[in-house]
Amino acid sequence: MKTLRLTAPLALLAAIACAADVAPVTAPTKRTESLGTAQKLLAAREAAAPADLADPFHSEAFAAAAATSGTVAAGNQAPATGGGSGTAVARPGAPRSTRDLLQAIGDALRPSGFIVMGGEPSLSFGQKRVKPGGTLTITFEGAEYTLEVTAIDRTNFTLRLNNEEYTRPVNKK
Numbered sequence: 808m809k810t811l812r813l814t815a816p817l818a819l820l821a822a823i824a825c826a827a828d829v830a831p832v833t834a835p836t837k838r839t840e841s842l843g844t845a846q847k848l849l850a851a852r853e854a855a856a857p858a859d860l861a862d863p864f865h866s867e868a869f870a871a872a873a874a875t876s877g878t879v880a881a882g883n884q885a886p887a888t889g890g891g892s893g894t895a896v897a898r899p900g901a902p903r904s905t906r907d908l909l910q911a912i913g914d915a916l917r918p919s920g921f922i923v924m925g926g927e928p929s930l931s932f933g934q935k936r937v938k939p940g941g942t943l944t945i946t947f948e949g950a951e952y953t954l955e956v957t958a959i960d961r962t963n964f965t966l967r968l969n970n971e972e973y974t975r976p977v978n979k980k
Contacts, residue, residue, distance in 0.1 A: 868949075909968045912947050912954065913975045921961060921977050928959040930977065 833841075861867075918930045929938045937943050943954045943966075957972060958965040965974045 905969045905971045906973070908947075908952075909954075909966060909971050909973045912945065912952060912968070913966050913973045914979070915947065916945070916966075916975075918964070918977055921959070928961075930956065930959055930964055 916932070918932055920931045922929050922931055922936065927938055929936045929941075931937075932943070935943075937956045937959075939956060939959050941956050943956060945952055945954065952968060955967040956964060957967045958974075961977075963974050963976055965972055967973075
């Protein structure tokens with residue numbers, strides 16, 4: 808009896824599988840035509856870029872900084888004279904290391920207040936409140952930086968940029 812219960816569904820499945828309409832293999836001419844179309848679609852094309860397109864790897868600011876230091880890196884041209892209004896131009900006295908840059912950014916920040924809400928300290932910069940562990944995106948000398956506020960206490964706060972930290976007073980005169 809058990810054998811009948813097992814073989815009946817298997818026989819039914821075998822009958823369904825045999826009755827299924829299986830599509831025949833396509834003709835060789837059709838396959839060749841499909842392969843030709845696929846090769847045309849996958850062929851490497853020469854990308855036509857506009858001549859005035861800026862190189863994203865060698866910016867004007869980098870070339871200007873290299874020119875002021877007296878060195879020109881390989882592959883860089885002299886900076887263009889018609890610089891755009893949104894580009895950051897390096898100045899000779901500009902900070903060079905991440906630590907100096909973070910210190911300059913930290914000194915330029917002016918928090919409008921220190922607030923403790925629900926036992927958690929936060930700094931306010933205008934309408935934006937930042938808690939410890941929060942990020943602050945600012946534009947400094949034409950470039951955008953994302954700083955992390957790692958610690959806040961009543962008198963000081965600590966900023967982090969690229970694994971460098973800088974602590975400064977909340978109210979710097």
